Amino acid sequence: MDSLTRVPGLLYGGDWNPEQWPEDLWAEDVKLMTLAGVNLVTVGVFAWARLQPGPDSWDFGWLDRLLDLCHAHGIAVDLATATASPPAWLVRAHPQLLPVTADGVRLEFGSRQHYCPSSPIYRAAAVRLARALAERYHDHPALALWHIHNEYGDHVAECFCAESAADFRRWLRERYGGRVAELNRCWGTAFWSQRYGSFDEIEPPRTAPGPVNPTQVLDWRRFCSHALLALYRAERAVIDEVSPGVPVTTNFMSMLKSLDYWEWSRHQDLVCDDAYPDPADPRAHVTAAMNYDLMRSLKGGAPWLLMEQAPSAVSWRPVNLPKRPGLYRLWSLQALARGADGVLHFQWRASVAGAEKFHSAMLPHRGTASRGWRETVGLGAELRRLGEIAGSRLRGQVAVLLDWDSWWALELDEHPSARLRWLDLLRPWYAALHRRGITVDFVPPTGDLTGYPVVLAPNLYLLDTATAEHVTAFVRTGGRLVCGPFSGISDRNDHIHPGGHPGPLRPLLGIVVDEHWPIPDGAATAVCLSGQELQAVNWSEWIELEGAEAVAHYASGELAGRPAVTRHRHGRGSAWYLSCHLGADVGPVLDLPLAEAGVAPELPGVPDGVEATRRRAADGTDYLFLLNHGPAECHVPLGPGTDLITGADTTGGVTLAPLGAAVVRLPRATLPTPAEERR
Numbered sequence: 001m002d003s004l005t006r007v008p009g010l011l012y013g014g015d016w017n018p019e020q021w022p023e024d025l026w027a028e029d030v031k032l033m034t035l036a037g038v039n040l041v042t043v044g045v046f047a048w049a050r051l052q053p054g055p056d057s058w059d060f061g062w063l064d065r066l067l068d069l070c071h072a073h074g075i076a077v078d079l080a081t082a083t084a085s086p087p088a089w090l091v092r093a094h095p096q097l098l099p100v101t102a103d104g105v106r107l108e109f110g111s112r113q114h115y116c117p118s119s120p121i122y123r124a125a126a127v128r129l130a131r132a133l134a135e136r137y138h139d140h141p142a143l144a145l146w147h148i149h150n151e152y153g154d155h156v157a158e159c160f161c162a163e164s165a166a167d168f169r170r171w172l173r174e175r176y177g178g179r180v181a182e183l184n185r186c187w188g189t190a191f192w193s194q195r196y197g198s199f200d201e202i203e204p205p206r207t208a209p210g211p212v213n214p215t216q217v218l219d220w221r222r223f224c225s226h227a228l229l230a231l232y233r234a235e236r237a238v239i240d241e242v243s244p245g246v247p248v249t250t251n252f253m254s255m256l257k258s259l260d261y262w263e264w265s266r267h268q269d270l271v272c273d274d275a276y277p278d279p280a281d282p283r284a285h286v287t288a289a290m291n292y293d294l295m296r297s298l299k300g301g302a303p304w305l306l307m308e309q310a311p312s313a314v315s316w317r318p319v320n321l322p323k324r325p326g327l328y329r330l331w332s333l334q335a336l337a338r339g340a341d342g343v344l345h346f347q348w349r350a351s352v353a354g355a356e357k358f359h360s361a362m363l364p365h366r367g368t369a370s371r372g373w374r375e376t377v378g379l380g381a382e383l384r385r386l387g388e389i390a391g392s393r394l395r396g397q398v399a400v401l402l403d404w405d406s407w408w409a410l411e412l413d414e415h416p417s418a419r420l421r422w423l424d425l426l427r428p429w430y431a432a433l434h435r436r437g438i439t440v441d442f443v444p445p446t447g448d449l450t451g452y453p454v455v456l457a458p459n460l461y462l463l464d465t466a467t468a469e470h471v472t473a474f475v476r477t478g479g480r481l482v483c484g485p486f487s488g489i490s491d492r493n494d495h496i497h498p499g500g501h502p503g504p505l506r507p508l509l510g511i512v513v514d515e516h517w518p519i520p521d522g523a524a525t526a527v528c529l530s531g532q533e534l535q536a537v538n539w540s541e542w543i544e545l546e547g548a549e550a551v552a553h554y555a556s557g558e559l560a561g562r563p564a565v566t567r568h569r570h571g572r573g574s575a576w577y578l579s580c581h582l583g584a585d586v587g588p589v590l591d592l593p594l595a596e597a598g599v600a601p602e603l604p605g606v607p608d609g610v611e612a613t614r615r616r617a618a619d620g621t622d623y624l625f626l627l628n629h630g631p632a633e634c635h636v637p638l639g640p641g642t643d644l645i646t647g648a649d650t651t652g653g654v655t656l657a658p659l660g661a662a663v664v665r666l667p668r669a670t671l672p673t674p675a676e677e678r679r
Contacts, residue, residue, distance in 0.1 A: 004270050004305055004341050005040070005144040005247055007076045009387030011305060011342025012380055013038040014362055018066055019050045020351060026066065029349060030073045032363060037380025041070065041348065042078040042307070044133075045150045046112070049087035052129060060136055067142045076144035078344075081133055081235055083126040084150035085112040090125055097122045100161040102207045107156070111355075116159040117227040118167035123234055130235040131242065138243035146248045148235045151274060157258035158224040160204045169199045171223045186493040187215040214412045215494045221408040225260045233267060251307040252298075254291035255423065257411075260404035262444045265298035274308035274346075277331060279321040283431070285334060285629050289611065290430045290440070292338035293396065297442040301393050303341035306332075311345055311372055312360035322360065325371065326659035329379050330627055333661045337613045337625035341390045343383070386644050386663055389623045392615040396441030397599055398433060399452040400426070401471075403445040406462035409494050410486070417518035419538040420486055425458040425581065429484070432587035437601030437612055438594070446470045453597035454480045456590075460487040460505075462494065468504035475508060476571030480593040483509060484578050485539050486516070502577075509577045510548030510568030513541050517559060519581075526555035527564045527580060529588055536564070536580035543579045551592065554580075565589055607634040610656065622666040628656035641666045 004011060013033070018026055033041070043066065044051070052058055070077050091098060091109045097119040100106050107114060115122040130148070137143055158164075176183045180196055189195045194213055196202055205212040205220050236248055247269035252261060254275055265271055273295045277284035295304045309332070312322040323331070332343045350361035364372040407422040433440055441452070445467040449455055455474060460467070460483065468488070475481050488502025497503025501513035517540045519525055527534040529552040540554065543563055550563035566577045576593050578586070603612040609630025615623045623644075626636055634656055641650040641664040648654075654662045 004303060005076065007039050007144055008390070009039070010336070010383045010390050011040045011344065012036075012383050013040040013075070013348070014042065014345030015045055015308070015347040016041040016043055016349070017046065017347060017351070018043070019047050019062070020353070021349065023062065023065070026069055029363075030069055030075060032368070033075055033348070034073055036362065036377050037384055038075060038348075038362075040076045040078055040144060040342070040344065042080060042147055042344065043067070043070075044082045045080040045147070046082065046085050047080075048082040048085060048129060051082055051133075052087065054089055055093070058132065060132075063137075067137065067140050071140070071142035075142070077140075077142040078145040078147045079133065079137060079143055080147040081126070081130040081149060081239075083129060083148070083235065086115050086122060086125065090121075094119075094121045096161070096163070099156045099159040100164075102158075102160050102205070104160070104206070106161075111155065113151075113155040115156065116161050116163055117156070117224070117231055118159065118161075118164040120163070123231060126231065127234050127238055131238045134239050134242035138246070143243075143246060146239050146243065146246055148232055148239070148248065148250045151251055151253055152228045152232065153225075153256060153258040154253060157228070158204075158220070160206050164227075165203050167227060168204055168220070168223050169202055171226065172202060172219065173199050175219070187213055187219075188493075188495065189213070211413050214409075214414065217412055218405070218409050218494050221258075222260075222405070224258065225263070225404070228259065229264055229267070232264075236267060249305075249307075252295065255294055257404075257407060257422075261294070261298055262402075262404065268299070270302070271295050271298045271304040272307035273304065275306060275335070276308075276310055276314055278317065279313075279323045279327060280319070285331065285611070286431050286434050287427065288331065288334060289338055289434055290427070292335055292340065293440045294402070294442045296339035296394070297396075301339070301395055301441070303339055303391060303393065306335040306340045306343045308344060308346040309335075310360050311362055311376065312364075313358070315356050315359040320358070324659075325375070328375050329382070330629070330659045330661055332379055333382075333625065333663070334611065334627055336386065336389065336663075337611065337615075337627060339394055339615065343379075382645055388644070388665075389615055389617070389663070392617040392621070392623055394439060394613055394615045395451075396439040397453075397602070398438055398594075399441050399443045399447075399449060399455045400430070401445055401447075401455060401457040401460065402442045403460065403462065403467075405492065406445070406460055409490060410459060410461040412494070416486075416516045417539060419518070419521070420459070420581070422459060425484055428583050428586050429456055429458045429590065431584070432590050434611070435587065435608075436591075436594075437603060437606055438599060439602055439613055449474045449479065452479065453599055454482065454593055456482045457487065458484040460484075461489050462492065463488045463490070463497075463503060463505065464492050465504050468508070471505075472508045472570070475573035475575050478572040480574050480576070480597045481508070482576040482578070482590065482593050485541060485580055505575075506546070508568070508570055508575045509566065510546050510570075510575070511543045511563070511566050511577055511579075512546055513543050513579070515542040517542055525557045525559065525580065527582065527585075528553050528555040529565065532588060534582055534585035534588065536585075537583050539581040540564070541579035543577075548575075548577070551576075552589065567592075603636075606636060610634060610636060612636075620668045622668070624662075624664040624666055626654065626656060626662045626664070628658060628660045631658050633657050633660075636662075638664065639666075
């Protein structure tokens, strides 16, 4: 669809929690929203106790008046099902729905997300509330979007109570076709006398005297993501039945380990993200860009929605820095530059009580006299000028393989090193591409790789033969695969591949790993690449060549003189292997396959610190985003175009102040797309 909802243009607004305020303040709120350019508000996220004060009592009158008020002022509503925090009366009547930790501690009421994902009592109550809301508001003219729950997996991603154990056993029976012998084989229960005689003997991986069976833990991770998704789908089924035709979503939490967002995104009409980059981190915008690229990739490049961000400081870090003037605007535009069709916030009006009373808001405690309010109004005005970009898309020049199963398996216990973490491996590879102005798409392990000249796999610890055959075919037909260390180790059951690492990738990569050589904390191993010395940290490997050529060698330590980085021609393409973790030094290695494939920056000649991306509309119109994350003013040479923010012609280029930005509508076909460049 051309728009995320029936609201035209870009979406702008945030969470509005009117149940926290006297009703006579609502009229002032909607008046100020209109002044700020707000066109969508999220309502009811934590309103369960207000909507349902008791088991059989309901209070919808206030919400009726609220939605009518929004509609009268031209403000659309993202209506939440309010199921993220069960009310006290439900918890006290059914304390068994509270979650239990792996140590057997039952968590109490008084925060949020205090429920067991497998609790039938919680599920029935949540579905009942969702149905009541859908039946009442399915045809309300203010309704633009259904918002199920809130931030699944944030505080409670797993529960170890008896109900969860029973649900885990049901899930295992289905997964293994009711055959406990098959489970025993896949879990390797011959080790440590862990054989099960029946599914009834199985419990969740609670705290035990020593390491817990790794495949049991891996299946537990899969089950926990499934259990939360089942809750979402139960509510969604009611909404689809009662309120068909209205988009349905929930808010993701950037690159979250606990939930397999590839599977979750199949059940979203649009992808939404909650993102809170840290103003104290000078590289926070790089991580944000990575997260936004994932959100765009989850639905194959479709526009997505930034559901939550902080206008300034958050309240939950040990030290909560505000965003300096201009940073909030720049980071909001960055979400658009990475494919979002709207920026929303937590929240509209700053709370005066509760755990988030020091969290910033579009309307701060000081009100309209505050700096924050001026930035709220200013951004709203700019988004109205940028409305024509809604529905346009961007496609990455390079693909990165992301597999939640492999992520979970990589970080299990009892590995050669606990220092290999997926995000720690991914971030420097992504940062190197970001610094070079190369846009990234994320792809699932057997996803479509058509049109990508280069595919990066910073780690594929868990690798089945289907994925190995998929990437082998990609290389054979002319692609370049770059694979990081400790890959091809195990199959989908976390059993080591026989015949040596990297398992089914061994013929493609043309190498064999003889032994893993973790690097001690605080130490580094030198790597020589064409006379340039790089530093490997945390990890290295003794590898031997089986057809590949060495393009870099270890230059210090026990592995001195041995291959560190290799290249293997295969069919019409090539496969590269990095046997070490190069951290921030990985860029010069990635430059080699990128150059071989002819991958160039989105816009050559962009000054350091300037992020450049391009969105393309269905009619072929290009929109070039230029964002200056650097501390100094800079000039970007350009040809003819129009800066939508200022209305100025860009012939000769644009000058960007520190934290400055331009969004340039280009004449059609001024810049070729990455696919056109490859042709």
